[in-house]
Amino acid sequence: MRAVIAEDSVLLRVGLVKVLEAVDFEVVAAVGDAEELLAAVEEHRPQVVVADVRMPPGFSDEGVKAAMVIRRQWPDTAVLLLSQFVEERYAADLLATNTRGVGYLLKQRVANVDDFLEALQRVAAGGTALDPEVVAQLLLRRHRDPLEKLTPRERDVLALMAEGRSNAAIAGSLVVGDSAVAKHINSIFTKLDLPPAEDSHRRVMAVLRFLEVG
Numbered sequence: 001m002r003a004v005i006a007e008d009s010v011l012l013r014v015g016l017v018k019v020l021e022a023v024d025f026e027v028v029a030a031v032g033d034a035e036e037l038l039a040a041v042e043e044h045r046p047q048v049v050v051a052d053v054r055m056p057p058g059f060s061d062e063g064v065k066a067a068m069v070i071r072r073q074w075p076d077t078a079v080l081l082l083s084q085f086v087e088e089r090y091a092a093d094l095l096a097t098n099t100r101g102v103g104y105l106l107k108q109r110v111a112n113v114d115d116f117l118e119a120l121q122r123v124a125a126g127g128t129a130l131d132p133e134v135v136a137q138l139l140l141r142r143h144r145d146p147l148e149k150l151t152p153r154e155r156d157v158l159a160l161m162a163e164g165r166s167n168a169a170i171a172g173s174l175v176v177g178d179s180a181v182a183k184h185i186n187s188i189f190t191k192l193d194l195p196p197a198e199d200s201h202r203r204v205m206a207v208l209r210f211l212e213v214g
Contacts, residue, residue: 001124002044005030006037006051006063007082016050016110023117034062041070046077048101048124053083053090064090071102078123082107086133092211095128103129103164119164128164128207135159147210149191157184162207 003025007013010032017027025048029040033056041049049070055062067079071094078101081094091104103123109131110116119129136159150158153174160170171181185203189195192209194202 001048002026002028002046004028004037004040004044004046004049006032006034006040006049006055006066008032008052008055008059012107012110019110019113019117020050020120032056034066037063037066038069041074041077045074048078048080048120050080050082050120053081053087061090064093067094076101078102078126080105080120080123080129082110086131086137091130091134095208095211100126101128104134105129105131106133122164128162130163132163135162147192150188154184154188154191157181158188158206158210161185161203162210 001024003020005013005016005020005027007016007030013030013032017030020027028044028046029036031037031040034051037049037051037055040046049067051063051067053063054060055066063081067081070077070079079094080103081090082105083090084107086106094102094104101123103119105116105119109119123129147155147158156174157170160173165173167178167181167185171178174181185206188206189202192206194205194209196202
């Protein structure tokens with residue numbers, strides 16, 4: 001699987017290259033700013049991009065803006081953003097453009113190589129991966145309808161859904177059965193007014209509602 005890495009820190013960039021190549025990703029480009037990132041994606045058309053949120057020249061939101069361009073122009077390219085701090089609006093901005101193949105992790109998560117690779121592979125396969133700390137901050141800030149209708153356990157389930165967890169992974173994390181998770185998810189759909197529909201994915205819509213970008 002072809003990958004492009006965009007990170008201005010040389011040490012982290014080299015480390016990411018080695019980590020990805022160790023699990024058979026082909027790193028076709030490793031660059032240091034958003035302009036080089038867009039040029040590399042246009043040239044190589046990778047399956048996945050790993051990019052820093054803040055890059056030269058302004059060190060503000062260059063990585064996010066580049067990611068949104070990538071999602072718009074090359075929608076089949078998955079994007080995993082890395083950030084030094086919890087900035088949940090960037091996760092919301094990225095998800096608002098396209099709900100498949102997106103992720104947002106804190107850089108400290110890269111230190112746990114297994115967790116990082118699991119998240120990267122999930123994103124590359126078309127799923128989502130949100131950092132647990134981002135989800136936790138969103139939970140603290142979202143107390144308005146319709147989320148206030150959810151029970152504490154339903155909030156736990158929705159938070160894990162927002163991290164990109166499968167039903168089985170949610171069941172394992174909460175130490176409950178798969179049927180209990182399915183029951184909670186159906187209740188969440190009902191309380192968030194998300195009836196079955198052919199043109200929308202209720203699981204994604206629930207997460208978007210959670211992020212207040214839907």
